[in-house]
Amino acid sequence: MGLTRQVEIKSDGDAFHEIFRYKPHHISTMSPGNIHGADLHEGEWGTVGSVIYWTYTHDGKKKTAKEIIEAIDEEKKSVTFKVVEGDLMQLYKTFIITVHVDTKGENNLVTWNFEYEKLNEAVEEPTTLMDFAIAVTKDIETHHLQQ
Ligand SMILES: CC[C@@H](C)C[C@@H](CC)C(C)C
Numbered sequence: 001m002g003l004t005r006q007v008e009i010k011s012d013g014d015a016f017h018e019i020f021r022y023k024p025h026h027i028s029t030m031s032p033g034n035i036h037g038a039d040l041h042e043g044e045w046g047t048v049g050s051v052i053y054w055t056y057t058h059d060g061k062k063k064t065a066k067e068i069i070e071a072i073d074e075e076k077k078s079v080t081f082k083v084v085e086g087d088l089m090q091l092y093k094t095f096i097i098t099v100h101v102d103t104k105g106e107n108n109l110v111t112w113n114f115e116y117e118k119l120n121e122a123v124e125e126p127t128t129l130m131d132f133a134i135a136v137t138k139d140i141e142t143h144h145l146q147q
Contacts, residue, residue, distance in 0.1 A: 007138070016101050017101045023045070034139065046069075093118070
């Protein structure tokens with residue numbers, strides 16, 4: 001199962017990619033209502049295999065997610081996170097999040113992609129988490145435009 005949403009940002013696409021690759025721990029200052037922290041548990045920032053522990057508020061509830069960076073494509077400016085622990089694992093067998101920035105045109109197009117398997121048919125599509133990702137995207141854009 002998959003879910004994809006795209007949103008244009010007016011701020012610099014390379015800077016946006018850098019945030020999710022090298023500085024996810026900066027997002028809590030840019031989107032404090034959504035992201036409370038991103039701690040490096042293993043490896044180095046921005047490397048495949050590194051493990052990041054997120055604390056965030058989604059649907060009004062405090063949640064956590066432990067994610068491994070599974071892939072980084074510098075050329076395509078994409079980062080792929082595999083969720084391995086936390087609230088999402090109570091609903092989904094697997095959950096993979098890819099964030100990609102297309103900086104070709106004069107605008108920058110951010111694409112969020114969720115690939116997931118539900119634990120059972122009653123589990124809903126993660127549309128509110130996608131809304132959350134878009135909200136975080138816009139907060140990062142606002143922060144970068146203010147600089
Ligand atoms: C499911 C945990 C969240 C905090 C993941 C974030 C990107 C990896 C969020 C912005 C979708």
